[in-house]
Amino acid sequence: MTISNKQMTKEMIEKTVTSLSREDVIGNKVITSKWEPKLQYAWDNGPAIGRYLAELKNGKLIAKKCRKCNRIMIPPRMFCELCWRPTDEWVYVKDSGTVNTFVISHVDWKAGRLDIKGGVRPFTPAVIEIDGASEGMGILHMIDEIDPQKIKIGMKVKAIWKKPAEREGAITDILYFKPR
Amino acid sequence: MVKRVAIVGVGTTGFRATTPDVSYRELTYEAATKAYLNAGIEPKDVGAFVSTAEDFTEGYSIADEYSPDQLGAVLKPIHTVPGDFIQSLANAYMIIQSGFCDIAVVQGLSKASNMLTKSDMITFATCPFTWRPLKESHHAIAAMEMNRFLQSSGNTREQCAKVVVKNRRNALNNPRAVHGTNLSLDDVLHSEIVSHPLGRLDIAQYADGAVVCVLASEEKVQSLKGEPIWIKGIGWATETSALESRTWDEAVYLKVASQMAYKMAGIRSPRKEIDFAEINDEYSYKELQHLEALGIFAKGESGKSVEAGLTEITGEFPVNASGGNLGCGATLELDGGHKVIEIVLQLRGQAGTNQLKNARTGLAASWRGVPTTTGAVAILAKE
Ligand SMILES: [Zn+2]
Numbered sequence A: 001m002t003i004s005n006k007q008m009t010k011e012m013i014e015k016t017v018t019s020l021s022r023e024d025v026i027g028n029k030v031i032t033s034k035w036e037p038k039l040q041y042a043w044d045n046g047p048a049i050g051r052y053l054a055e056l057k058n059g060k061l062i063a064k065k066c067r068k069c070n071r072i073m074i075p076p077r078m079f080c081e082l083c084w085r086p087t088d089e090w091v092y093v094k095d096s097g098t099v100n101t102f103v104i105s106h107v108d109w110k111a112g113r114l115d116i117k118g119g120v121r122p123f124t125p126a127v128i129e130i131d132g133a134s135e136g137m138g139i140l141h142m143i144d145e146i147d148p149q150k151i152k153i154g155m156k157v158k159a160i161w162k163k164p165a166e167r168e169g170a171i172t173d174i175l176y177f178k179p180r
Numbered sequence B: 001m002v003k004r005v006a007i008v009g010v011g012t013t014g015f016r017a018t019t020p021d022v023s024y025r026e027l028t029y030e031a032a033t034k035a036y037l038n039a040g041i042e043p044k045d046v047g048a049f050v051s052t053a054e055d056f057t058e059g060y061s062i063a064d065e066y067s068p069d070q071l072g073a074v075l076k077p078i079h080t081v082p083g084d085f086i087q088s089l090a091n092a093y094m095i096i097q098s099g100f101c102d103i104a105v106v107q108g109l110s111k112a113s114n115m116l117t118k119s120d121m122i123t124f125a126t127c128p129f130t131w132r133p134l135k136e137s138h139h140a141i142a143a144m145e146m147n148r149f150l151q152s153s154g155n156t157r158e159q160c161a162k163v164v165v166k167n168r169r170n171a172l173n174n175p176r177a178v179h180g181t182n183l184s185l186d187d188v189l190h191s192e193i194v195s196h197p198l199g200r201l202d203i204a205q206y207a208d209g210a211v212v213c214v215l216a217s218e219e220k221v222q223s224l225k226g227e228p229i230w231i232k233g234i235g236w237a238t239e240t241s242a243l244e245s246r247t248w249d250e251a252v253y254l255k256v257a258s259q260m261a262y263k264m265a266g267i268r269s270p271r272k273e274i275d276f277a278e279i280n281d282e283y284s285y286k287e288l289q290h291l292e293a294l295g296i297f298a299k300g301e302s303g304k305s306v307e308a309g310l311t312e313i314t315g316e317f318p319v320n321a322s323g324g325n326l327g328c329g330a331t332l333e334l335d336g337g338h339k340v341i342e343i344v345l346q347l348r349g350q351a352g353t354n355q356l357k358n359a360r361t362g363l364a365a366s367w368r369g370v371p372t373t374t375g376a377v378a379i380l381a382k383e
Helices: A010-016 A022-026 A046-057 B024-039 B085-097 B118-123 B138-153 B157-172 B185-189 B252-265 B284-293 B302-307 B324-328 B332-348
Strands: A061-065 A090-093 A096-102 A125-130 A138-142 A156-161 A174-179 B005-012 B048-052 B078-081 B103-111 B193-195 B208-217 B229-238 B276-279 B361-367 B374-381
Touching: A046 A061, A046 B024, A096 A138, A138 A174, B005 B024, B005 B085, B005 B332, B024 B103, B024 B208, B048 B085, B048 B332, B078 B085, B085 B103, B085 B208, B085 B229, B085 B332, B085 B361, B085 B374, B103 B332, B118 B138, B138 B157, B138 B193, B138 B284, B157 B185, B157 B284, B157 B302, B157 B324, B208 B332, B229 B252, B229 B332, B252 B284, B252 B361, B252 B374, B276 B284, B276 B332, B284 B302, B284 B361, B324 B332, B332 B361, B332 B374
Parallel strands: B048 B078, B048 B103, B276 B361
Antiparallel strands: A061 A090, A096 A125, A096 A156, A125 A138, A156 A174, B005 B208, B005 B229, B103 B208, B229 B374, B361 B374
16 A cells, blocks of 8 residues: 555654654764765876866966867867877967856855845856867856846856966866956 | 677776876776777777776766766766676676677776875775774774684685785786785785784785776677687675674685686686686785685685695696786776786787796686675686
């Protein structure tokens, strides 16, 4: 016999289930076990991402070209996954581009709610197709300095960089993209 | 009728202590390029791919999603086995057996050097309620097993040390090995105690590397240039995880896995019908324990056999001619891949200085390491 949700009355729940409250857990009223994992890695980034990050520190975006399919790929890669061959020359591309897609997010990266009504700006991540790279080749970043409601697919944007002394060879050396 | 399946191409980067010059992508790309060239295929010829990855060792969650590019597997059937390479090999074998496709690819990788807190990661694999609060090191768990195994089998710590001397010496002549060295028995017996009776030199060091194998059905083998090595039998098993009640005296997981493989291969007397083996020796005693579980030597006979030189490259039943894990390194999920590629090279007569005479049938046996009780076996042959 199966019981539908409708049949599962509040009364039945109260008779069969003992709910735990937050106080039960943090007040040690129930037996708990705690472990904080220590998981540390030092990922080797390899020659492609390594050079990409180093160039970000220089305030430049670099891509790599496959001569067979003629794609200019960013972030760069050492081999073309479609042609199955090593990629060829490094190509500097522009720090501007076009919005491929974007989102106006009311939750932060941990899915915690942002106080939008209280004046917090929604997160506005976007995929930006970079000028000089092949069509469809973009980087994931943020858009700012624009009312989120006015962001549009196809909008032209430009990178705003950290000051040279503050750059550390990371994707965050670009602060965000803004309309141009 | 059961289809015959062969390994027609192998590729590896070899095993190195660190690989700071490449990411996991380029590491696999190198092994895959070699394997495809070796088989005479291109990725477009492949019907299905199987990768091997465990999120915690890769340092990525959902690590399987990062598998396709470097195998040429974009928009192709691919899945990941979070186990040992030989379990992936079994998956690819079954994919071909089922008639789904005629060519399948298996990949495995180790970036052990990127794991900064290995002990913590292994501890994280233990039960949070009954084991973790006791804060046992993983080497202590292995040493408990070693104590029980030596006591019940009658093998000795000196015989375990002989395994270390043999395997690390074998590694000196293997260009794919990284931990080759010439040690004396005394060096091993007097290395610092880690967890008695395990000394520092009884424990394999880690290594990075990648292995890719190309498998094909018998029909397809004819039209490929790669020299086929046939998968005669394959087996895998996991015992209870419970430290409280697992079998400590013998590697029962490998006993069961090998019986499954022997049955498939029609092998009744492994010692006579198999010529050599590459087996997990992450800890020195594991080579002896695994040899007995595989039925190569009777209980209590493995240590004497090693001492008598039977398992040397020149012996009657060479074991870990490649150097094993002690000589090539412990490679996490890639363990079986290291074994399989060394067997294939031996059977093809491409093992260089360490080439064995009369290598016609070889056995690969892997273990997933502490705290697991998972082992896998593959029996490979020229015919
Ligand atoms: Zn291409």
